[in-house]
Amino acid sequence: MRFMLLFSRQGKLRLQKWYLATADRDKKKMVRELMQVVLARKPKMCSFLEWRDLKVVYKRYASLYFCCAIEGQDNELITLELIHRYVELLDKYFGSVCELDIIFNFEKAYFILDEFVMGGEIQDTSKKSVLKAIEQADLLQEVRHPQTHLWSPQNTPMETP
């Protein structure tokens, strides 16, 4: 996987993870372009498209688009499973995850992703294992201000570390 993007129907970026060194201005350009292409897709179209020299796999969950750019020899169908696994991890962690969770806890979304995928490849295929690692890492966070680890409802003020 070259990169993963999460963005809303209105074209707001919620997460971007790049696995190949790219200049900032190129990243911005690619994000803008790809968002446009994906948002223009109709519901009847398949989840795969060709863009530049890459294959793009995308899936919409509620108001968020999950978008992965993979290379020629990568398996599109298993990438859909990868996306789904990530969503399941977020769901388990936040408890019925929604876009607001990702917005207000974006750093956690990154932590979870970084525990699941590294360098564009899956680190661990066990949901339980990944969640446990996040849980343990959360426990290590020094308590500066009162905060809960695993579940953070979006309407109570959440303190940053």
Place this chain on the structure above:
Amino acid sequence: IVPSVLRELIRTIRTARTQAEEREMIQKECAAIRSSFREEDNTYRCRNVAKLLYMHMLGYPAHFGQLECLKLIASQKFTDKRIGYLGAMLLLDERQDVHLLMTNCIKNDLNHSTQYVQGLALCTLGCMGSSEMCRDLAGEVEKLLKTSNSYLRKKAALCAVHVIRKVPELMEMFLPATKNLLNEKNHGVLHTSVVLLTEMCERSPDMLAHFRKLVPQLVRILKNLIMSGYSPEHDVSGISDPFLQVRILRLLRILGRNDDDSSEAMNDILAQVATNTETSKNVGNAILYETVLTIMDIKSESGLRVLAINILGRFLLNNDKNIRYVALTSLLKTVQTDHNAVQRHRSTIVDCLKDLDVSIKRRAMELSFALVNGNNVRGMMKELLYFLDSCEPEFKADCASGIFLAAEKYAPSKRWHIDTIMRVLTTAGSYVRDDAVPNLIQLITNSVEMHAYTVQRLYKAILGDYSQQPLVQVASWCIGEYGDLLVSGQCEEEEPIQVTEDEVLDILESVLISNMSASVTRGYALTAIMKLSTRFTCTVNRIKKVVSIYGSSIDVELQQRAVEYNALFKKYDHMRPALLERMPTLEREKGVHLIFRRVHVWGKVNTLYDVENYLQILEINGFHAVLFSTGIPSITAYNKNGLKIDFTFERSNTNPSVTVITIQASNSTELDMTDFVFQAAVPKTFQLQLLSPSSSVIPAFNSGTITQVIKVLNPQKQQLRMRIKLTYNHKGSAMQDLAEVNNFPPQSWQ
């Protein structure tokens, strides 16, 4: 002042109602963060960087936080490190020298007592480590690859993958550590190890050879995954660890490629996976997909290959469009090697032409063209023509080109071929590629018995609508060539239409005048009108008028043609019929030689007028047609034993004493004449200059000529005489002949 916490900032920014308001908030916050950074405050650095990262995601600059990330990484607090490493991954990249400052911190953290800190370091290195960093830290990664801590081992494996990608020379050092990787029970380690092995095998043939011995072990692991009972930890919709299965299948593909033994060893497991995998959900199909890719790429036995293609065939019938998409993509890859097997699924593929998804349609189209053959061409063309009619504009050019190609290869009859071309031109006439026009003209020229039918159909086609340029160009050319057949009502294939010469000229003139006509199209129309002057009987005056009008056209191309045609009418009228004669049939390769021969055949003229049309057909660029006529007849200077030498003449306009003779040597025997040398001698009062010949080989069967230019200076204007000597090799013998040339026409020397 205590800086606000992250979520407070997020909430605040989200209340902004305009872009300007948001920018103002951001600027205010950035200023506060900047001054906080300046105060070197350790307590709040973490939350400030977190806020900065949020603003960065919104698109605002955050470079002033880069060093702060490094400070966070260096901190002892886990919270700081977590945000610091995240910030480094988001804000830093190898282009900035600053990133190298991370190296030492990462090194320390790789050896940290807490595995989660080690994990952070491995993750950061494995995601964005530069070549220099990788070089410096490869040793640490290698150490961790050998640890018994599976949490670290799996991460080290992926980190190693990144190191190898950045610094391929370091691959060797990881080899020892790979020894027991596949013995692990932990799926995370197994998965990442397979990824690491794959990377190494893809990069190095030596590694590939070395790791082939792992095939039996990989087969065993895969078998266990399939046969094992329900494992809740790795289960996805009833399938055990599909991610690992897919990666193993991919590694097997690489190991089995071009290797009979390995391919044989994995044959059974592939068959097993192919037949036993549950296909009701995407996850099962993902595994089947990878299996098919592997089967097709290794040296699998034919039964297995057919099994794979049948899986793809079943995919095509799946309701899930994603599955149909990958099926078409895969079939496209295999259609050359397993053509017959793919043919069996032809009707399903053709059905996909009607799919709503453009990517699926495109693949179905490409695949359909690949499947056309002599047996199915009629049926397939019907479908493809229908597709051409109804598809999106982005497909039409490729579809039209594809249809032309397929029709040319497999046309069951000339009539069918012409009809198909007509259908394409009338359906998608404006999308047809420019290079199709000369090809079609040649095709039509060579379908001699269809000329009347073709010109009639083309005439009818543009009568209603002359906006589609390629169609109009082909039609104009045809009408110009076969206009006589059109007005004489000779068509056999269908009811001949009644049309007068004036009506034909009407349509051509409409094309000339129309705003929709491109310059090239106008050229075709004008030339066609000109040609009709020798094919029509009652409208020559009208044609003369049209041609003279365009002599002052603003369009330079048109003007030049018109001027030349005018000249043809005025000064060289006796030559007009010969020049505008019907085109002979052409074969592509011999075309050039035919041109020169035809020029010679015309004899009286050194004109390359219609050569332009020929050359358009033959797609030779950069040739400029010049009409010049000297009126000096050519002669045959020598004709013996199958060797014929013709002379054509040109007088210099600057020096009346100079005659330029172009000799053309042709060979009607069935063997080439090689090492051909032409020599000439003239009486003392003349001077001779021989330029280099075009070649020394005269090909057999009149399929080519040698040309050579001779300049003769004749200051005393004496009767031209010449003695020629010819030497060449033919049928294994050396040949030589002397001859006198006495039949020079007076215009060549007077």
